[in-house]
Amino acid sequence: NAxxxxxxxxxxxxxxxxxxxxxAQDMNHNSMYWYRQDPGMGLRLIYYSASEGTTDKGEVxxxxxxxxxxxxxxxxxxxxxxxxxxxVYFCASRSTATNEKLFFGSGTQLSVx
Amino acid sequence: xxxxxxxxxxxxxxEGNPLTVKCTYSVSGNPYLFWYVQYPNRGLQFLLKYxxxxxxxxxxxxxxxxxxxxxxxxxxxxxxxxxxxxALYFCAVRGEYNFNKFYFGSGTKLNVKx
Numbered sequence: 001n002a003x004x005x006x007x008x009x010x011x012x013x014x015x016x017x018x019x020x021x022x023x024a025q026d027m028n029h030n031s032m033y034w035y036r037q038d039p040g041m042g043l044r045l046i047y048y049s050a051s052e053g054t055t056d057k058g059e060v061x062x063x064x065x066x067x068x069x070x071x072x073x074x075x076x077x078x079x080x081x082x083x084x085x086x087x088v089y090f091c092a093s094r095s096t097a098t099n100e101k102l103f104f105g106s107g108t109q110l111s112v113x
Numbered sequence: 114x115x116x117x118x119x120x121x122x123x124x125x126x127x128e129g130n131p132l133t134v135k136c137t138y139s140v141s142g143n144p145y146l147f148w149y150v151q152y153p154n155r156g157l158q159f160l161l162k163y164x165x166x167x168x169x170x171x172x173x174x175x176x177x178x179x180x181x182x183x184x185x186x187x188x189x190x191x192x193x194x195x196x197x198x199x200a201l202y203f204c205a206v207r208g209e210y211n212f213n214k215f216y217f218g219s220g221t222k223l224n225v226k227x
Binding site for chain 2 (some may be wrong): 004031033035040041042043044045048050056058090092096100101102103104105106107
């Protein structure tokens with residue numbers, strides 16, 4: 001049972017380059033999330049998708065775009081990477097039925113030089 | 114707006130001693146509170162939650178948390194710490210009006226020494 005799978009695990013970009021972080025969950029969850037984790041700041045919500053076909057901004061959406069491709073997949077795109085986007089990115093999912101619990105992927109460590 | 118605060122960046126405790134990791138929250142309605150744990154190079158894992166009911170909530174790996182409404186606190190506790198409990202711990206609160214949003218504290222690093 002894979003849970004939440006993120007790719008890649010590591011990435012180094014130059015300023016101005018673009019890339020897409022992929023996330024897939026096999027738990028049939030409705031909601032999916034992208035967070036970034038920075039030292040001393042905890043996790044901050046970038047974007048979320050409450051259900052297939054919908055996306056909404058979180059606390060720090062600037063510089064990012066997302067796509068909820070289907071119920072399983074939720075991708076995060078950096079169109080023009082900046083050093084301030086150096087961070088660890090986590091994807092998470094949640095069933096909106098009765099369970100409030102978030103399930104997290106193992107993260108993507110992104111460095112922008 | 115809802116938020117959580119974790120006042121300690123780091124907590125050090127000897128193995129076998131009780132541990133407490135502190136969290137305070139700010140919401141205007143009923144709080145939905147959570148604790149998560151992160152081991153090195155891993156994603157966060159759910160430990161426990163408080164929705165309603167008993168103020169003492171039991172969770173995974175022998176952890177429990179005490180909800181105190183008057184002090185707006187939700188401290189994580191364990192009676193006897195293990196070296197393997199060493200990790201980063203995050204307190205979180207669910208959005209009050211937007212049930213899809215979860216807000217996390219800055220995290221507390223727990224070091225359990227043998």
